[in-house]
Amino acid sequence: MISVETINRCITRERTALRETYEACAPYVYSIIKSYIYDEHLRKDAMQESFANIFHSIERFDPNRGSFKSWIAKITVNQSISLLRSRGKLKLFVPIEGAHEELGYNEESIEEMSREEIENLLQEMPTGYRAIFLLNIIEGYNHTEISDMLNITKETSRSQLSRSLRWIRNNLVQKANTYFYG
Amino acid sequence: MAKNDHLNKLLRQEEDLPDYLKWNNVENNIQSRLQQLDARTEEDEDSDNRIIVFLIPFLLVAGILLCAIWYRQINDKDGPAQVSNAISRDQGVADYKHNQISESDATESTYVFNYSEYVKDYNESKSVISYTDTETDTKQSLSDIANESLYSKAITSINAKSYHASDNERKGSRTDVNNENKRAEKTLDSANNNLINQVARIERNNISVIGAGYDFTDYLTLGTIALSPQPAEVGSGIALTLSADMNYIQPQINSINTDRKSISHTGQINYGATASIIYNLNDNWSVTAGISVQDYVSRFDYQNQWDTDGSYVRTVPGRNIYTGEVLQFLREGKLVTMTKRNLIHYNKYRSVSIPLAISRNLTTGKYRLSAGVGVRYNLILDAQGKFNSAAGMDSLEDVFELESVDYLDHSGSLDPMASLHVNRRLGSKMFIGLGINATFSSANWTNDPSQEMRPTLWQSSVVLGYRL
CATH class of the missing domain: 2.40.160.20 (Porin)
Incomplete structure (x- = not known):
């Protein structure tokens, strides 16, 4: 994505290096932010906040512990979640005992969907469901990591994921019915 | 639930940035935010340094204080860990005797009795140390008195401790030693020891009561x-x-x-x-x-x-039935001593x-x-x-x-x-x-x-x- 030399120049805050890094990474960062945030103003804030934090802590990046891409992805996800929380847009429901049984969603039907269709599906999904779904299914965080990131319990994380999967399944069935029956 | 790589790839497809996210449109804000983050980090570091500067002396002082307390604890003669050392700080037998004597309000005097004086000082009882025999005009010790009948012995003078009868229900003195008569001292000391032993027994009883709960x-x-x-x-x-x-x-x-x-x-x-x-x-x-x-x-x-009961010898005036002369007779009395x-x-x-x-x-x-x-x-x-x-x-x-x-x-x-x-x-x-x-x-x-x-x-x- 970017060279070690560019990273070192970023540490010294060389303006051209910051620009190079931004231009190289911004499309990827933006793709992450788009999944979590649907408001343009918030997206801009999230982009700026994410890159400010990337540049601020770039000297702590250790290539031995992972790729630069996954490192900036983690920062971006954290900043997006943090922004949603600070703006009161991330509302999680209290878990209900027994309501978090693992529900499968129809992966085949989702994999047949286009990116636009998936984005539309995610946009319709309640914010709390979407965040957990993205963190678990898309980013691959486990419930312990999600509970730390969102400052919730693992039970809540499981419950939210279960609800989000149920929501997707119901939504897909509804869409299929609409398509089938008109 | 496993990560879905297909969805991940699909959603992470890069696309052109909208204009409002081009570098020129966000650079100033990013730089500004970056400066804020840098400043906050410096503040945190300064804060950390201040805390370390404060914390180290604090920990040192606390450590020294703890060591001092610990040292005092194990060396304190009064401390529970120092049984043997504590003895020297305790009121032992010697102190106990001394206190008893020093707390006495008795004064040593020599009295020459006659009836009128006795009447005048009727409320004052005497504890005899030695006496002067009226017949032989010789000074006798208490051990001598003990061998004779106290009721028939007439004396003209005694060395005695006095105490006030008005207080004798609660306060008094035990007989002190008389330097003029070593034998009497031994006798009295023995008596004192007896009293002390009585007191000790009383004290033991007290402690047993204490021990009972x-x-x-x-x-x-x-x-x-x-x-x-x-x-x-x-x-x-x-x-x-x-x-x-x-x-x-x-x-x-x-x-x-x-x-x-x-x-x-x-x-x-x-x-x-x-x-x-x-x-x-x-x-x-x-x-x-x-x-x-x-x-x-x-x-x-x-x-x-x-309170401790003790015996003492007192004088009682009497008249010689043959000559009518007023004499002083020895009587054994009871002394109530308060000990602390x-x-x-x-x-x-x-x-x-x-x-x-x-x-x-x-x-x-x-x-x-x-x-x-x-x-x-x-x-x-x-x-x-x-x-x-x-x-x-x-x-x-x-x-x-x-x-x-x-x-x-x-x-x-x-x-x-x-x-x-x-x-x-x-x-x-x-x-x-x-x-x-x-x-x-x-x-x-x-x-x-x-x-x-x-x-x-x-x-x-x-x-x-x-x-x-």
Whole structure:
């Protein structure tokens, strides 16, 4: 994505290096932010906040512990979640005992969907469901990591994921019915 | 649920940025935000440095203080650990005798009796040291008197201690030694020893009464443990803490025992250790449970007073039935002596407690202030008392005795507690803290229905914590 030399120049805050890094990474960062945030103003804030934090802590990046891409992805996800929380847009429901049984969603039907269709599906999904779904299914965080990131319990994380999967399944069935029956 | 790589790739497809996210449109804001972050980091580093500058001297002073207290504790002649040394500080036999004599209000005088003088001083009784025989005009000792009939001996003068009869119900003096008559001194000293032994017996009886569960139990201060809620690091989760504790017992005694005077009961600083587990319900609330073992020490001082009956020889005027001459006759009298003795009790308790508390947390930066309330189940594992017992009255050995006492209330009690703690994060997992807490005993720790002791236990802690 970017060279070690560019990273070192970023540490010294060389303006051209910051620009190079931004231009190289911004499309990827933006793709992450788009999944979590649907408001343009918030997206801009999230982009700026994410890159400010990337540049601020770039000297702590250790290539031995992972790729630069996954490192900036983690920062971006954290900043997006943090922004949603600070703006009161991330509302999680209290878990209900027994309501978090693992529900499968129809992966085949989702994999047949286009990116636009998936984005539309995610946009319709309640914010709390979407965040957990993205963190678990898309980013691959486990419930312990999600509970730390969102400052919730693992039970809540499981419950939210279960609800989000149920929501997707119901939504897909509804869409299929609409398509089938008109 | 496994990560879905297909969805990941699909959603992470890069696309052109909208114009409002081009570098030229965001650079200024990013640079501005970057400067803010840099400034905040510098502030944190400065803050860290200030804390280190403050913390190091504080820890040094605290360490020196702890060492000093510990050193004093093991070297204190009055301390419970120093039985043999404590003897020299105790009121031993020698001091005891001395006090008895020095506390006397007696004065030594020589009296030449006649009837009129006796009448005038009728309310004054005499304790005879020696006397001058009226017939032989020679000075006689008490041992000589003891061999003769006191009722038939006429004397003209005596060396005597006097005391006031008006006070003789409660106050008086035992006969002092007379330098003029060594034999009398021995006799009197023997008598004194007898009195001392009587007193010792009385004292032993007192102590046995004490041992039966009254006074000693009251003044032995049963320790409860102060285990504090140690707030964890910011965020949710479970944390384990270990703390080194300094404790202080504040005895609160309601005594109706009027036999004891000059009562003072003070705690002494001692030590303990605590392990606890904290569960953070959220950023603001946490629950703490744990186990703590503490040794408490208190010192109880009081003055014991008692009356002792002793014999003395007094003069009684009489008239020679043949000549009509007024003579002084010797009579044996009873002397009531009030004796005082200072007693010191050292009381030591080992106890285990299980606290359960809920804390409200206020987090600012790396610091967390926690105020908690809860309950603590206290159980006394062992209670020992040591005092300058009457065993030391006859011998300088074993003046202090360390005795396990079985008359203490060993049953557990559930007590309310309150705490205040400040913690500081050291990293992502570790934190240190300082705290203070108080436990208010709800139970009467004595077995004696006429006396109550519901102490307050204070505990200060240095905490090391680890977040799981």
